[in-house]
Structure formats: structure tokens, C-alpha cells
Amino acid sequence: MRRGTRYGALLGPLLAGGATPALVTRAARGLGLPERGRYAVVVLGTPVPDAAVVKGPDADGSRWWWGAAEGSPGEVGGSPGAAEAREGGREVAVVLLGPAGPGRAAARLRELGAGPGGVSPVVGSLAQLGAARRLAGTALLTCEPGSREIVRLDERLPAALLVSRPELSTRLLAEVFGPLLTLVPAERSLLVETLEAWLECGGSVGRAAARLGCHRNTVFNRLRRLERLTARSLSRPRELVDLVLALDVLRLSSAPP
Structure with a gap:
């Protein structure tokens, strides 16, 4: 009407x-x-x-x-x-x-x-x-x-x-994930997917491995590689915050990981 x-x-x-x-x-x-x-x-x-x-x-x-x-x-x-x-x-x-x-x-x-x-x-x-x-x-x-x-x-x-400060978001992504973004897309996606699974599983390597269908050592090795690339440790809370926020920026980007 x-x-x-x-x-x-x-x-x-x-x-x-x-x-x-x-x-x-x-x-x-x-x-x-x-x-x-x-x-x-x-x-x-x-x-x-x-x-x-x-x-x-x-x-x-x-x-x-x-x-x-x-x-x-x-x-x-x-x-x-x-x-x-x-x-x-x-x-x-x-x-x-x-x-x-x-x-x-x-x-x-x-x-x-x-x-x-x-x-x-x-x-x-x-x-x-x-x-x-x-x-x-x-x-x-x-x-x-x-x-x-x-x-x-x-x-x-x-x-x-x-998203309220896009210029800072872009800077954060480049600062934290810069070396990661230089990898070929398939390799980059694998590391991003592993980090996401690890976070969603509460930091459990075993549960993340079960979700991803791979051995827990594979998950562990991928996470260690990601730490080396980003120069940030998943075991240090402040550095973990950097990684989580950078992951959010990547997720909200129109470009695939």
C-alpha cells in the first residue's frame, strides 16, 4: 500500500x-x-x-x-x-x-x-x-x-x-603482514588459513590441525613460519594483538588473502 x-x-x-x-x-x-x-x-x-x-x-x-x-x-x-x-x-x-x-x-x-x-x-x-x-x-x-x-x-x-581509520588500517597491514603479502597467493592463503583456524580453536594446535585436516606438526611449522615473516610472536599478547588486527584488515579487504 x-x-x-x-x-x-x-x-x-x-x-x-x-x-x-x-x-x-x-x-x-x-x-x-x-x-x-x-x-x-x-x-x-x-x-x-x-x-x-x-x-x-x-x-x-x-x-x-x-x-x-x-x-x-x-x-x-x-x-x-x-x-x-x-x-x-x-x-x-x-x-x-x-x-x-x-x-x-x-x-x-x-x-x-x-x-x-x-x-x-x-x-x-x-x-x-x-x-x-x-x-x-x-x-x-x-x-x-x-x-x-x-x-x-x-x-x-x-x-x-x-574501518573508521582506513589510512591507519592500510599502514597496519603493511607493517605487520608486509613480508607475508609478498608470497605467492596460494602460499599466503595457506598461512592465513592456518592462523585463522588456530585463533578460532582458542590457540590449540591439535584442534586447528583437526579442522584443517593435517598433522599438528604441520600447523606448528606454518605458525612458526608466520612468526618469522611478521617478526611477531603468537605467545606475546601485544604482538598477537597486532596479528589479529592485521588479519581483520586483510579479511575486510576486497582482495583475497
């Missing part, structure tokens, strides 16, 4: 940030939302699935409004309580959260096959939606290229710091 541009006009200034108190009050009345409440913002990198634009509250009581941020295309439509629009090709939603919180909002989008997408931390009022939208957009940037991930910013804070 087409609803015109009214809902986009109300949501846009809130999502852009800096709305005056009078505008916040007018938007709250027009949208039927409380000025204060538990809100999150979702930013999707692909078109929102039709099933996500629902009538009435979700099963957990959360309510969704899909709407345009300031400066995005203005056409708005959908079911009551929902407005479709795009922010530079991205879909933006305001969620009045139910008891299950933002985790349930993220899970719902995954169930619908949406993504990639970022979910902001919880904010306490409509006046804070602009900041929440920016944080949700940052969370989206931490999704691996080509993935369908739905991620919450609070689960990706180190990676969010990296």
Missing part, C-alpha cells in the same frame, strides 16, 4: 542527526513513536526483503520503520508502520526494540536472508537516531566483502576502529 513521502520526511531528519527538539516531537507524533525508548538502527547493504516490511509488531514486540536518511531518495511506501527508502543504495531501519533487544533484531534479519547489515548499539531516544545510524553504518563496513553477515557493532568494536 503506497503511503507517499510523509514517513520518509519525518524519519529523514532524525536519521541525519541534529534534529531540533521541536522536530523530534513532531516526528514522534507523526510516526506514533515515543520520544524516549529503547531504539536501534539497522543499515543493510542490499535491498530489504519484502518479508521484513511487516504490519504491526514482531513476535517479540519490536516495531520496525524503514525510512530514508537526509539526502537519500525520497520515495516511501510499504505497510502501516513501515517505509521503504535507500541511503546511497543502503536500506535503513529504525527499530523500537522489544524485550529481546538488538540481538533478536539481528537474528530476525538473518532468518529472512537479509544482509550484509550492521546493527547499532541501543540508544535511549529518537534524538539519538543520527548517531545510531552512523554506528550501524560502521558496523556494516566490518562485514566481509561478498558476505551476507548481519553484525552488531558491539560485537565488532576492534574491526570498527580499523
